[in-house]
Amino acid sequence: MIQTKSYAAQSPDSDLAPWSFERRDVGPHDVQFDIQYCGVCHSDLHQVKNDWFPGIFPMVPGHEIVGRVIKVGDHVTKFKVGDIAGVGCMVDSCQHCENCKQDLEQYCLEGSTQTYNSMERDGKMPTYGGYSNTIVVREEFVLHVSDKLNLAAVAPLLCAGITTYSPLRHWKVGKGHKLAVLGLGGLGHMGVKFGVAFGAEVTVLSTSPNKEADAKKLGAHKFVVTTDAEQLKAAQGTFDFILDTVSAEHDFNMYLALLRTNGTMICVGAPPKPAQISAFSLLGGRKSVAGSGIGGIAETQEMLDYCAEHNIVSAIEMIDIKDIQAAYDRMVKGDVRYRFVIDMATL
């Protein structure tokens, strides 16, 4: 077994604190890497607080992980010691269902194994995430990361990046489309970058007027303060797509009114409480509400390669691991600029 240092929550009521545990030894198909940076996703906070479902504790969050390979199993062919590697939200899946065979492991019909707060395929060993010094993952779920980009700023691509890239590709959002990105946080700011890169006209819908200058710097063409009734009214019926990245309860009907005829609101944000949608918000204008979860492994690699080629990374604020609670507090207030990344050397 591999002794591992981490920060963990012992229960949904406790703060994160240092904790040691054992990871499995490197098997024939496994890759072990030392973690250099780990992004802080709002999903980490949802899960340590049991927002979605009762979690597995102690919990070591973190699913935006990059580092350097230190050991590979005998049958590993894609990685060698010294390579830069990444892991996102999944570390395993059944690998044989209809969805896995189509590179949609995130929708594995037997349930994919999440990087933390999940069980290994044996159903016995809990998984522990990236707020730790090292990780062991089967080769198929490890991503190649280019050394051309700032590694710390690459980490958030493993979740925030793929979660926004995948739906924009699926719905073929690009030239000629008006895309609204709802919520300018970790996911939202990546949604802006990809939307702009794919050629769409991008508007940020935000509750924070003081994010306007940043939104424009990220490439957004327009900025709408959603708490300003006049600005909201002027935006009615204007968007082909809304990429909804909001983490908390919000009024879907208000935002659906901003779609054009045949428009689609794509939900990637995962608020704990269900939304109430009036049929009238959809039927007047043949509108759709859709959802999307992260992305498959092949598409995640495609996204990383695209980012390396187009020089796209996350806008980050680097933190020491001891400051994780303060980062969570700021995240709850929407005060993220635009992704916290933990320097794991501070563990």
Ligand code: NAP
């Ligand atoms: P984040 O960095 O905290 O950003 C969320 C943003 O939403 C905030 O910065 C804020 O932006 C806006 N917001 C917050 N509360 C709001 C409210 N009540 N009404 C309107 N806007 C509000 O979070 P994140 O890491 O991007 O994650 C966002 C959500 O996506 C989380 O629920 C997370 O669990 C989920 N997620 C889903 C997937 C997936 O596979 N689908 C993957 C990762 C994360 P403004 O200040 O601009 O208003």
Ligand code: ZN
């Ligand atoms: Zn995430």
